Amino acid sequence: MTDDARRDANRRSRWWHRPFSVFQTNLQEIDATLDVDAALDFIEDYGADTWLLNTGGIVSFHPSRLSFQTPSPYLANRLSGDLVGDAVTAAHDRGLKLIARLDFSKVSTRVAQEHPEWLYVSPDGQPQLYNTLYSVCPSGAYYQERTFDILDEIMDRYAIDGFFFNWFNFNERDYSRRYLGVCQCTSCQERYAACSDESLPVGPESDNYRDWLKFSFETTGSLTKRIAAHVSSRCPDVALVLRRGATIAYQEANNAFGTDVWHHETGEAVSAHVNTSPDVPVMVNSVAFVDMPYRMAGEQPERFAQYLIQAIARGGNPSTYIMGPPGRIPYASLPSGREVTQFHRQHIDVYTSLESAATIAVVRPDRLGMPPHRYATTREEYRGIYASLQQTHHPFDVLAVESLTDAGSLGRLSRYSLIVVPDLGPLGLGTAKVLDDYAYGGGHLLCTGSSAVGEDGTVELASSPADAAKGKPEADAATWSRYATLVEQPDADDYCYSPPLVPVWGANLSFAWKPGTTMLGSVLPPAPYGPPEKCYGHVVGAEPAMVTKMHGSGGVTVIPWTVGRTYREFGTTEVRNFLLSAVTPHFENAVTTTFPEHVELILGTDDRGLVLHLLNLTGARHRTFGPHVRIPGGQVRLHGVKAPRAEALVAASPIAVRYDGSDTVLDLPPLERFEVLRVATLNETNVMSSRSHLASAVAESIGSPTTERTQS
Ligand SMILES: [Zn+2]
Known part of the structure; x- marks a missing residue:
């Protein structure tokens, strides 16, 4: 094996290169007394194998010794005084992983007073104060330098399996969606002057706002690279979860109320990711509540299920996100999320080798x-x-x-x-x-x-x-x-x-x-x-x-x-x-179906043959998904393939295989919310068709019922 091949194999051998499923308990500072065994019982039963837990940043859930961290005062009510330590130990005892959640975007009033140079400054010279917290600027030293101290303290103490950074970007608006403008802090002025002759824009109405957006992405992107290199050099098996440039790509499936609903949003995002960066797994963190101002109102169960189904069908890793420890806030969405997450886990062999065959x-x-x-x-x-x-x-x-x-x-x-x-x-x-x-x-x-x-x-x-x-x-x-x-x-x-x-x-x-x-x-x-x-x-x-x-x-x-x-x-x-x-x-019609147009067909392969995800979208409502309509008696035809056997994984039943000429015909059980067909194929290449098809398809002429005129 060459050095390059060995490095490549190492890169692909990390835990995140196998399918995983995450459960996020997004804690409030009062939750420092959380019962880790009860939480892990819930997470395991849900089907997740990874716990995403608040660790530091705005509030620390461990006794940080760093002067610019703010441990939860409620840790005093915990016997060990250390939630993160208890959680890591208990999770690892059960074979579960733990990802530490951090949020560098805000600091307490005390820290803000000690380090005004770290803070966001609005175009009219004001800080961004929200619920006693001050927003911090990614250009400044808190993000650029102190972040490393915070990560080192955690890696020194705990054998965590990953880091996730929330809100890892420039603060232009607050949680109340108030737009405050582009940061004008001294660090931003210096950094922007190094790449532009213009002064900083104030907001989207400024001519150079799009240039600044690129600047902002480059600032956080280069910091991400430094952090990723630092983490992997210290702890190669610790993942970094972020939207861009990390070892696990973060995608959030949420309601974002007040905006138009595109019912395919999650599947689209996952497909765009896996076909762009196939070596970087994507985690689809699905929000169990309707939105930030309504964090206690459960998402519609069918919509929530769609986030997770669309994620796994396109090759993403499912993740569920709730507020607080399990059970403190009741979410109607969770039973449907549990079904999909458990399914993903039960069929991990399919998802390990799943690739698109579109x-x-x-x-x-x-x-x-x-x-x-x-x-x-x-x-x-x-x-x-x-x-x-x-x-x-x-x-x-x-x-x-x-x-x-x-x-x-x-x-x-x-x-x-x-x-x-x-x-x-x-x-x-x-x-x-x-x-x-x-x-x-x-x-x-x-x-x-x-x-x-x-x-x-x-x-x-x-x-x-x-x-x-x-x-x-x-x-x-x-x-x-x-x-x-x-x-x-x-x-x-x-x-x-x-x-x-x-x-x-x-x-x-x-x-x-x-x-x-x-x-x-x-x-x-x-x-x-x-x-x-x-x-x-x-x-x-x-x-x-x-x-x-x-x-x-x-x-x-x-x-x-x-x-x-x-x-x-x-x-x-x-x-x-x-x-x-x-x-x-x-287009070579490798697979056709009699299902109505409200069913999405996602075609993939695994190491045994074909994998077809059938998504029942009949529940689509104007702004969400409601209950689906059960669809009886659909048929799938595999053209030019004689498949020896097939199985419906959701219905958990084998499918009788019959042949019609050179085709295989599968008569399916009634389609509920979704189905996954696993079809062993004798001749995969016919069905995958992606490569062999190219040369012949392009030579065909455009359909006959058209009028053709050739311009010379
Ligand atoms: Zn700034």
């Missing part, structure tokens, strides 16, 4: 990579495409656009036969090059709207059939009364039309097209839409509805308007079918 990827926009109004519309486009694929049981992965230029990304992309790029606007030349290479190597890109179009109309993708945009996109009301059609309209001059005509809404672009492209269908320019007596006159325009072109062994399809936003807005199946007509030629 052959489609959808690129997710980056909130920081574009202006807020632009992000809002692009996200709608992305969500329309996401929903279309989910509802029609096309298994897909999510790729974060900001990760496409990461080292090794091209290799990861090659497993997809189709990558959808939803109205992302300018991508930058690095990302465009990766996508060009992907297409040249045999993949197919589907670009909608303005994807890969620069502000000046240049097209960044060399592989695109589009040469350059003609003028600015038509947006919003300027797109009204416009239609796209993929069928011939021979009688349009007589105002008689052939179905389907689908609305074009959101944004519409005109392009100069390259030679050798295949133009499909047409766009019907606007005609009057009121009053009804005058509503006629749509003719077949010169602009195509969809265009495609080969590139190397692959190709690119462009839908020059926002089909995803149109579907999000109107939800008609005809719009969805329009989109799918650009997907299906590049």
